[in-house]
Amino acid sequence: MQGKGFFITGTDTCVGKTTIAAAIALNLKRKGLDIGIMKPFATASKKYNSKYKSADVAMLLDITKVKDKYNNINPFFSSLPTAPYTASLIKKSDKVDIAGAVRSYTKLASAHDQMIVEGIGGIMVPLTRTKSLVDFAKAINLPVIIVARFQLGMINHILLTVRACLDYGLSVTGIILNDLTSWNDPVKKEMIVETIEKTSRVSVLSIIPFIENRIPEKVAGILERCPRFMSLESSNLCPGQKY
């Protein structure tokens, strides 16, 4: 059965997943839903602070004010800034327990109306020798929203990500293009969106411009004015697109 909420993945790291996950969570909260958040796997060069190991979790909690147990929200953290599997090769104690992360998700999901779960890097990031982030995403089976950096090369990255999700049986609800570098593209945005939608058969929900300060709150405001996004949220019956 498909879970309630969204799994936020990206075409890469630093594309705006945390920012957009926080904005979506805020948006759903404003609609009166009880939202849980999860960042199952996080790596960084160091712990964020004494309270939150992961800066992403700190931002998601700051926006949502969720009070769940930290270890359920973020079961895996490594202070090696690399893929979780690589971290586990370097440091034996940084072994990923995917089944444990799924159990944490189940606990959180049963306590909330909907879950917003942020991935790590892109969808094929290795968690173990044989399992990738996509395996975890399939285990929790939330509909996927793909965040892509709006820049040259994004079409290929988006198509690869959509293909991987569909190959693993996930449904892809939509794509959000994040213009976080204010890319000066000589090609009209509409043509890029049309290319992405026609080739991936997934809707582009929104294009987020470069924003200064209080970014998640402003992104939430942009999404609120975006009919495609709002119609998704209201029902959350997101069948996704299939080839």
Ligand SMILES: Nc1ncnc2c1ncn2[C@@H]1O[C@H](COP(=O)(O)OP(=O)(O)O)[C@@H](O)[C@H]1O
């Ligand atoms: N639309 C935007 N405008 C300006 N800065 C942005 C935007 N989206 C994200 N950022 C910034 O880009 C950086 C990476 O975003 P983040 O959400 O952490 O990405 P990810 O979770 O994919 O690594 C952060 O510093 C964030 O504040």
Ligand SMILES: [Mg+2]
């Ligand atoms: Mg992040």
